[in-house]
Amino acid sequence: MNFQRVFSLARKDLKKMIREPATLFLIILFPVILTLAFGAAFGAIGGSQQTTYQVGVVNMDSTGPYQQWSQHFIGNLTDTEILAIQDYLSNETAQADLAQGKVQAVLLIPSNFGQSCNSFLMAPANPSLWVNTTVQLYLDSGSMFATQAIPPIIQQVLTTTLYGSQQISVPKPIQIGSPSLVEASKLTAFDYMAPGIFAYAAIFLTMTVAQSLTTDRENGLLRRINTTPTTPSEFMTSQAISNMIAALIQVALVFAMAFIVGYRPKGDVVSLALAFVIMSIFALCNVGFGLITATITKSPGAATGLSFVFILPQMLLGTFVGAALSPSAQVVARFVPSYYATDALTSLFLRGAPPSSTTILLDLSVVSICSIVVMLMGIVLFRKYGKT
Amino acid sequence: MVVDRSPLTQNTIKEAVIVLDNLVKRFEDITAVDGLSLKVEKGELFGLLGPNGAGKTTTINVLCGLLEPTSGSVSVGGHDVQKEPRKVKELIGVCPQDTATYPYLTGRENVELFGNLHAMSKEKLKKNADELLARMELLKDANRRLGKYSGGMKRRVNLIMALIHDPEIAFLDEPTVGMDPQSRRAVWEFIKELKKQGKTIILTTHYMEEAEELCDRVGIIDYGKLIALGAPEYLKTKFKAKNLEEVFIQLTGRRIREGL
Numbered sequence: 027m028n029f030q031r032v033f034s035l036a037r038k039d040l041k042k043m044i045r046e047p048a049t050l051f052l053i054i055l056f057p058v059i060l061t062l063a064f065g066a067a068f069g070a071i072g073g074s075q076q077t078t079y080q081v082g083v084v085n086m087d088s089t090g091p092y093q094q095w096s097q098h099f100i101g102n103l104t105d106t107e108i109l110a111i112q113d114y115l116s117n118e119t120a121q122a123d124l125a126q127g128k129v130q131a132v133l134l135i136p137s138n139f140g141q142s143c144n145s146f147l148m149a150p151a152n153p154s155l156w157v158n159t160t161v162q163l164y165l166d167s168g169s170m171f172a173t174q175a176i177p178p179i180i181q182q183v184l185t186t187t188l189y190g191s192q193q194i195s196v197p198k199p200i201q202i203g204s205p206s207l208v209e210a211s212k213l214t215a216f217d218y219m220a221p222g223i224f225a226y227a228a229i230f231l232t233m234t235v236a237q238s239l240t241t242d243r244e245n246g247l248l249r250r251i252n253t254t255p256t257t258p259s260e261f262m263t264s265q266a267i268s269n270m271i272a273a274l275i276q277v278a279l280v281f282a283m284a285f286i287v288g289y290r291p292k293g294d295v296v297s298l299a300l301a302f303v304i305m306s307i308f309a310l311c312n313v314g315f316g317l318i319t320a321t322i323t324k325s326p327g328a329a330t331g332l333s334f335v336f337i338l339p340q341m342l343l344g345t346f347v348g349a350a351l352s353p354s355a356q357v358v359a360r361f362v363p364s365y366y367a368t369d370a371l372t373s374l375f376l377r378g379a380p381p382s383s384t385t386i387l388l389d390l391s392v393v394s395i396c397s398i399v400v401m402l403m404g405i406v407l408f409r410k411y412g413k414t
Numbered sequence: 415m416v417v418d419r420s421p422l423t424q425n426t427i428k429e430a431v432i433v434l435d436n437l438v439k440r441f442e443d444i445t446a447v448d449g450l451s452l453k454v455e456k457g458e459l460f461g462l463l464g465p466n467g468a469g470k471t472t473t474i475n476v477l478c479g480l481l482e483p484t485s486g487s488v489s490v491g492g493h494d495v496q497k498e499p500r501k502v503k504e505l506i507g508v509c510p511q512d513t514a515t516y517p518y519l520t521g522r523e524n525v526e527l528f529g530n531l532h533a534m535s536k537e538k539l540k541k542n543a544d545e546l547l548a549r550m551e552l553l554k555d556a557n558r559r560l561g562k563y564s565g566g567m568k569r570r571v572n573l574i575m576a577l578i579h580d581p582e583i584a585f586l587d588e589p590t591v592g593m594d595p596q597s598r599r600a601v602w603e604f605i606k607e608l609k610k611q612g613k614t615i616i617l618t619t620h621y622m623e624e625a626e627e628l629c630d631r632v633g634i635i636d637y638g639k640l641i642a643l644g645a646p647e648y649l650k651t652k653f654k655a656k657n658l659e660e661v662f663i664q665l666t667g668r669r670i671r672e673g674l
Contacts, residue, residue, distance in 0.1 A: 034530035038519065045518040045559070246514035250575075253478045253508040254531040255500050 027263065031256050035264030036271070042238065043272055052234050053272050057227035057280045064223060065287035068175055068215035079176055079215075081109045082120040082129040092140025099135065099187045108179055108215055124164055130172035133180065134162035143188060160353075175215035182218065182376065220284050220291065221371035222345035224301065225364045227276040228309050229340045231269050235316025236329035239408070244325060262405050265313055273309030277302055292378030300381045301371055304390055308367040311397035312336075317404030321411050340364040363396040429456045431583060431614050432477065437486035439472050439638075446472040448638035449486070454616060459609045461629035462618045463658075465666050469638040470618040471511055474585050477616070478508050491583060504532070507581035511588045511618075513572045517561030521552055521571045524560055525578050532579035539578070546574045549604060566597045573601065583614045590624060602627060622659035632658070636666045 043053045081103065087096040104111045112129060114120035120132040136142075142159040149155040163180060165173045242248050251261065281298070284291075291297075315336040323329040343355060344364030359365045370389035373379040379386055432454035439447040447469045454460045462470050475481040476488055479499040488495045491505040515524050522543060529539040547553045550570040555563065560571060573589050586605070590598040598621075605628055608615060619625055625632050626646045634642040642649060642665055646658050655661045 028533055030533050031531050034527055038516065038523075038527055041523070042516070042518050246510055246512050247516065249480055250508065250510055250514040251531065252480055253503060253506065254528065255503045255533070256531050257500075 027257070027260055028255075031260045032264045032267065035251075035256075035261060036268040039238070039264065039268035040271060043234070043268075049234055049238070052230050053276065054279065056230065057223070057276045058283050060226060061220075061223055061280050061283035062287065064219055065216055065284065065289070068219055078108060078110050079131065079172055080112060080129040081176065081180075082112045082114050082123060082132040083135065084114045084117050084120050084132065085135045086137040087135055087139040087141075090137065090140055092144045095140035095143040095187070096135050099139070099184065102183045102187050103133075103180070106179060106183060109176070121164065124166060127166060130166045131176045131180075132164040134164070136160065136162075146188060175218065178218040178372075179215065216284075216287075216289060217291070217376060220280075220289055221375055222368045223284070224277055224280050224305055224371050225308065225367045226341060226345050227280055228273045228305055228312055228367075229337050229345075229364055231272060231309055231312040232315040232319060232336045233330060233333040234272075235265065235269060235313050236319035236323065236333045237326050239316070239320035240323055240326045240329040243320070258405075258409050265317075266310055266401070269313045269316075270306040270309050273306050274302055277305045291375035293374045296381050297374045300386070300390075301374055304367055304370050304393060307390075307397050308363065308393050311363045311393070311400045314397065314400030314402070314404035317408040318400075321404070321407040344368055363393055363400070366392040366396070430454060431456045431491055432460075432616065433487075433489045434473070434477075435487045437473070437476060437488055438484045439469075439476055439481060440484045446638050447476070447483075447635075450635065450638065450640055452633060452640065452643070454614060456614055457609070457612045458630050459605070459615045459617065459628055461625040461632035462616055462635065463620075463622070463625055463632050463662060464618075464635040468635045468666075470635060471587055472638075473635070474508075474587050474616065474618060478506060478585060479503060505582050507576040507579065507584045509573050509576035509584070509586045509589050511591070513565075513568045515560050515568055515571055515575065517559065519560060520557050521560055521563065521567070522547065522556040524571055525574050528575040529578040534579055542578055542580060543574075546578060550574055551600070566593045569593055570597065570601070573604075577608070581613070584608065584616070586615060586617045588618055588620065590619070590621065598624070622657065622662055626658040634662060634665055641665050 043049050083100055083103070085096050085100065087093055100111060100113075103109050112123075114123075114132070117132070117134055120129070120134075123129050124132045136159045138157055138159045139161065142157045145155060145157040161180075161184065163177060165176060239248070281301075293301075316333070319329050319333045319336065323332050340362050341364070343359035344362040344366075345368050366389040370386050370393065373383065373385050373389070374381070430453040432452070434450050434452040437447050437450040438445065450469070450473060462473065464470050472481065476483050477490055477495065479495050479502055482496065490502045493501040493505075495502050516527070519527065525543050525547065526539055529543065534542070543556075544553070547556045550573070552567060552570055552574075555567065560568060563571065569589070569592060573586070576586070577584060589605075590601050593601065602624065605615065605617070609628075617625070617629065629646060631643065631645050632649070633640055642661070644652070649661045650656070650658065653661045653664050655664065
C-alpha cells in the first residue's frame with residue numbers, strides 16, 4: 027500500500043468537507059447546532075433553569091411485604107428534581123390526566139415490583155431465581171421533549187435503585203447499594219441525551235460518503251482515479267481515514283459545545299479518549315453504509331434519499347430517541363449499531379463507568395464487529411457493482 | 415478496409431507499444447468494438463477518428479484497463495492490459511473526454527493530487543506542476559478553486575492532470591472539445607511538444623483539421639470496425655479529397671445519407 031496515495035486522497039476528502047457548504051453543514055455545523063439546540067431545550071443552558079416534567083405514578087405495590095423498594099424508587103424519581111411526581115390511586119385516573127395533558131407520563135409500578143427487587147438482592151448472580159416483572163411507562167405522544175427525555179431518566183433511576191450508585195465501579199460481584207445514594211438530582215435532561223448526540227452526528231456520515239462517491243462517479247472521477255496505479259484498497263483506506271478524522275472532529279465539536287452549555291460528564295481523560303475511539307470505529311460502520319448506498323444508487327439525489335434507510339433506524343432506534351419507543355421497538359434497537367455506541371458513551375459519561383468495565387468492552391466489541399462487517403460488505407459491493 | 419501502403423504502415427512498424435489484436439467489446443446486444451486490430455509505434459501520434467458512437471472511447475477505455483474486452487487481446491507498453499493492469503497504469507496518462515476534476519480543489523491541487531496518485535516525488539511534482547501550469551497559462555489562477563474556472567480553463571487542467579507524471583503513453587480523448595480557437599491552438603502546440611519528447615499519443619477527436627495538423631497516422635472507425643488506416647496525406651490522395659474531413663465524410667457519411 028502506497029501511503030502517499032492514501033493520504034493525498036484522504037486530504038482531498040477533508041478539503042471537500044471544509045470547502046463544500048452542504049458537506050460542511052452536515053459534518054461540522056449540524057452537530058454544533060444540534061448540541062446547542064438540545065442544550066437549550068433540555069436544560070443544559072441556563073444553569074438553574076431546569077426543565078421539569080410532570081409524571082404520574084400508580085404504585086400497585088404500596089402494601090406488599092417488600093413495599094420499601096417501590097417507595098425508594100419513587101423517592102429516587104423525586105430526588106432527580108427533573109421529574110415532578112404525582113401519586114395516583116388508579117391507572118384509569120392517571121391515564122385520564124395523561125390524555126388531558128395534565129401529566130406528561132404515567133408510570134405503573136407492578137404489584138410484584140418489590141418482590142422482583144428482593145429476588146435480585148437475594149440471588150444477584152442467579153437469574154433463574156429472579157422474579158421478572160415490568161414497569162409500564164405511558165408517555166404523552168404529543169410532547170416530543172417528554173418522549174425523548176423521560177424514558178432515559180426513569181431507566182437510569184430504576185437501574186440506580188436496583189444496583190445503587192456504586193455498582194459500576196465494582197466489576198464483580200455486583201453490589202446492591204442503598205437506594206438513598208442516588209445522585210441524579212444534579213443532572214439535567216440534557217445529560218441523559220448527550221451520549222446520543224455524539225452518535226447522532228456520526229450517523230450522517232452515511233449520507234456524506236454516499237453523496238460524495240455518487241457525485242465523483244457521475245463526474246467520471248472514480249473512472250479517472252482507476253486509470254492511475256491507485257489500488258482499490260488504497261482508495262478505501264483513504265475513505266476510512268478521512269471519515270474517521272471527520273468523526274473525531276465531530277466528537278470534539280459536540281463535546282466542546284456541550285461543555286460550553288454546561289455539560290459536565292463523569293469520567294476522566296481516559297474515558298474521553300475511549301469515547302473518541304468508539305466514535306471513530308462507529309464512523310467506519312457508517313462509511314460502510316455509505317458505500318452500500320452508493321453501490322445501489324445511480325445519482326447523488328438518489329443516494330441522499332436512500333441513505334435515510336440506514337440513517338433513520340440508527341437515529342430513531344439507537345440514540346436517545348430510542349428510549350421513548352415501545353418495548354418491541356427497543357428489542358429491534360439491539361440490532362442497530364448506534365445503540366451500542368450510544369450505550370458505551372452513556373456508561374462512560376452518565377454512569378461514570380471505568381473504561382475497562384464489562385458493559386463498555388461489550389459495547390465496544392459489538393460496535394467494532396458491526397463496523398468491520400458493514401465496511402467489508404460495503405467494500406465488496408462497491409468494488410463489484412459501484413465503481414461505474 | 416483502406417490500408418496505407420506508404421511508410422509507417424502496419425508492416426513497417428519496428429517497435430509497437432500499443433497492440434490491439436482482434437478486439438471485440440460488446441455491451442449486451444450492442445457491439446461497440448468489432449474485431450479491431452491495430453499497432454501504434456513508439457513515439458507515434460495516432461489519431462482515432464469516427465462518428466459519435468463509433469467505438470473510439472470504448473477502445474480507449476479498454477486500453478486503459480477500465481473495460482474488459484469481450485474477446486481479443488490488448489497490450490500497452492509490452493504489458494497485457496488484462497494480466498498486468500497496474501504496470502500499464504504506471505505507464506499511461508489519460509485525459510478523459512468529459513472534464514473530470516474536483517471543483518472544490520484549486521487548479522494546482524487537482525494537478526498535484528494526480529501527481530501523488532502516481533507516487534511522484536515532492537520536488538518533481540512541484541517542478542512539473544509549475545511547468546505545465548505555466549505552459550497552459552494557468553499559473554496565475556493556479557490557486558483559485560476550479561469551480562470558478564471557465565470551461566476552457568477546466569479542460570486545460572483536465573489535460574495537465576493526465577500528463578503531470580510525464581507518462582510514456584498518453585490517451586487524449588477529445589482534449590480540445592469546447593475550447594476557443596486560441597486555446598485549441600495552444601493545446602495543439604503542447605501536443606506537438608509531447609511528440610517531440612518521444613511520447614506515444616493516441617488522440618481521439620471530431621476535429622478533422624486537428625487530426626490533419628497533429629497526427630502521423632489516423633485510423634477511422636465506424637460501427638466498431640476499422641474502415642481506414644494511414645497517414646492523412648495518403649488518405650487524402652487515395653480518396654482524391656482536399657482534406658481529411660472529405661475523406662471522413664466519404665467513409666462515414668452513410669449514417670447521414672441513410673438517416674441512421
